Amino acid sequence: MSLISESQVILDLDYPDRHQATRALAETLVADGRCTDLDLFLSDVRKREEQMATGLPGGIGIPHARSGGITTPSLVFGRSRNGIDWGAEDGPATLIFLIAAPDGGGDAHLAILAKLARKLMRKDFRQSLSDAATAAEVVEIVEREVVNA
Amino acid sequence: MKFVGVTSCPTGIAHTYMAAESLEQAAKDAGHEMIVETQGSAGSDPIPQSVIDAADAVVFAHDLPVKDAARFAGKPTIDVGVKRAISDGPGLIAQAAAAAADFKANPAKAAAAAAAAPTGGLATKVDSSASLGTQVRQWLMTGVSYMIPFVAAGGILIALGFMLATFALGKDGPVLITAYDINLPKDVAHSIMDSFNPLSLTWWAALLFRVGVAAFGFLVPALSGFIAYAIADRPGLVPGFVGGAIASTTGAGFLGGLVTGILAGLVARWISRWKVAKGVRGIMPVVVTPLLSTLIVGGLFIVVLGRPIKALMDALTNGLNGLGGGSLVILGLILGAMMGFDLGGPVNKVAYTFATTGLATVGLATDAVQYKIMAAVMAAGMVAPLALALATQLRPKLFTEPEQENGKAAWLLGASFISEGAIPFAASDPARIIPASLVGSSITGALCMAFGATSPAPHGGIWVSLLFGNIFGFLIALIVGVVVMAAIVIALKSRDHSLAAANA
Structure with missing residues (x-):
């Protein structure tokens, strides 16, 4: 099952705040039907951010939600040269992973997101995404390291 | 050292797993072993109790209450929010190692500290976000x-x-x-x-x-x-x-x-x-x-x-009280199936509660129906752990290493009428274990009724067998169910093993 396609990669994500950035990332899920209710999904993500910002040390932001607006577990990858404040103590996030899970989805679906989350802790994985030159390369890395691993 | 841990977060799709990875990596880098139970939305595989028992320290990195925290009781425990584990895995591992060393050096003090630690009072098993x-x-x-x-x-x-x-x-x-x-x-x-x-x-x-x-x-x-x-x-x-x-x-x-x-x-x-x-x-x-x-x-x-x-x-x-021979056997069959269905879960507890509350009836004759029901329920509840213990003994290769360990403990758990001893097996392979358990437990329940064995004791398994009426009937019913279930488990597992081997 594919988690990400080239249209779900934004290599020049530059917005003044994380909510606008999240919207831009989420919009990529609407075109191919992965997200059927953008506003619902965005409000679910926002709820999660309000509980506790999802920025992590090392310039990472992982906005995420389980939402009725989502049909397929999906990843949207965004890279920001200037960084966007994601609430982490050590500075803005340059690598942003928007993780979308359907409400209730089966274990198999959620297991792949679990695998992705574990990968995010690997420096080499993050570095290779940081270095990727094209969207195709990002998709290839995720497919190789997460989906088919 | 050996550590175990639990991670959880509100959404259960990201932080839970990142924290687990961070802890396991940090433990590995520092030369320790660590297994983390991710209580997230992809379902969680409970850590086998034997692994918990062998652990030197516990790390809870959680934003939700740890499920079944009692399993980890009495261990030196580091208790933090999930984000700490993501941002500072090595620091937590060092803390856990220090706590474990302190615990070994001075168990009395450590135990007192553990007892005094705020655990949030009595444990409940309620997840307020559930349906x-x-x-x-x-x-x-x-x-x-x-x-x-x-x-x-x-x-x-x-x-x-x-x-x-x-x-x-x-x-x-x-x-x-x-x-x-x-x-x-x-x-x-x-x-x-x-x-x-x-x-x-x-x-x-x-x-x-x-x-x-x-x-x-x-x-x-x-x-x-x-x-x-x-x-x-x-x-x-x-x-x-x-x-x-x-x-x-x-x-x-x-x-x-x-x-x-x-x-x-x-x-x-x-x-x-x-x-x-x-x-x-x-x-x-x-x-x-x-x-x-x-x-x-x-x-x-x-x-x-x-x-x-x-x-x-x-x-x-x-x-x-009005039930006679034939309908009693059917009742035994049904109660047995309920005991074997979810092994300590709600269906099992309904059958068990039904049996024990019968005991509270005052002034029963020694061969009262209530005592027969109790015996049938007890025997049926002993089947699954004993059968799995037998199956792991006979064909260890069909089981993973932790399962084989569990199998040894299951002898004792089964003999003590603790159906939960079979849960680790059923959780990892419900499609084969549950049907086998249903068949074995219901056979035992029905046979036990047919033989008219009685138990005035609500719990204790083989340790209270002196109190049973017609103990031989009880044992035969139990053994038949155990052998049948073990045979079905072995047959199902080896069939699928050979299928998997053929496809590989």
Whole structure:
């Protein structure tokens, strides 16, 4: 099952705040039907951010939600040269992973997101995404390291 | 060193797993072993108890309450939010290693510290974000799990009392002994406080019996109280216990207890959420909430709910007493299947509660239907762990290494009538274990009824077998079920193994 396609990669994500950035990332899920209710999904993500910002040390932001607006577990990858404040103590996030899970989805679906989350802790994985030159390369890395691993 | 941990977060799709990875990596880098149970939304594989027992320290990195935290009790524990584990895995591992070393050097101090640590009071198994159906199930499970120790203590004491009474007074001992009581000012000859004689078996029988009855008296109140506690937290305890005690007195039994527990929980939760003036707020939890909720629950039950529930309970008891040979075997089959279905889960507990509450009926003959039901339920509940122990012994290659370890423990758990010993197997392979368990347990339940074995003891498995009637019938029923289930497990597992090998 594919988690990400080239249209779900934004290599020049530059917005003044994380909510606008999240919207831009989420919009990529609407075109191919992965997200059927953008506003619902965005409000679910926002709820999660309000509980506790999802920025992590090392310039990472992982906005995420389980939402009725989502049909397929999906990843949207965004890279920001200037960084966007994601609430982490050590500075803005340059690598942003928007993780979308359907409400209730089966274990198999959620297991792949679990695998992705574990990968995010690997420096080499993050570095290779940081270095990727094209969207195709990002998709290839995720497919190789997460989906088919 | 060996560590175990639990991670969880509100959404259960990202932080839970990142934290687990961070901890496992940090432990590995520092030369330790660590297994983390991710209590996230992709389902969690419980860490085998044997692994927990072998661990030197525990790390909880969680934003939700740790599920079944009691499994980790008594270990040096580092307790932090999930984000700490992501941002500082190595730091937590170092802390865990230090705590483990300190614990080894000075176990007494460490144990005292662990006991004093704020654990959030009594454990409940309720996840407030779950669906209503799940929540109701969790309420009931919380009540049942707190009730069972009362059942075990009281039931075994009563059974031992009956056994001694039989030795002391002959066949009618169990009936005669009920004439004795703790304090009978008008009948000193039967009053334990006045006339206890340590050299007389009869008095010991009377003593065990009466202490057991006292413990058994908490069965319905504890059930009701802790259901209410699961719903409303502390404010639920008072109306729950009182409502349960009233249900007991009115003869509404455990059905009544279920009703008072849920009612008390809902009422207490409602009242404790009232917005009240500041001056009154201080006395709400101590005076107002318990007063009002107890009055409402107790009053409603006595005046409105008690009569229909008692009628239902009486119909149930009369129905049981009227059951004859063939229908008893079918009842055994059904109860056996329920015991084997979810191995300690709600269906299993319903069958078990049904059996134990039968024991509370006063003045039963030694071959009463209630005792036969208890024997059938107990035997059926022993099948799954014993069969899996047997299967891992016979064909270890079909099982993973932790499963083989579990298999050894399952002998003891099964023999003690702890069905939960089979859960690690069923959790990892439900499609094969559950059907096998259903078949084996229902065969045992039916056979046990057919042989007419009886058990006056509600718990204890093989350790209380001296109390059984027709112990050989009990054992044969048990062994047949165990062998059948083990054979099915082995057959299913090896078929799929060879299929997998052929496809590989």
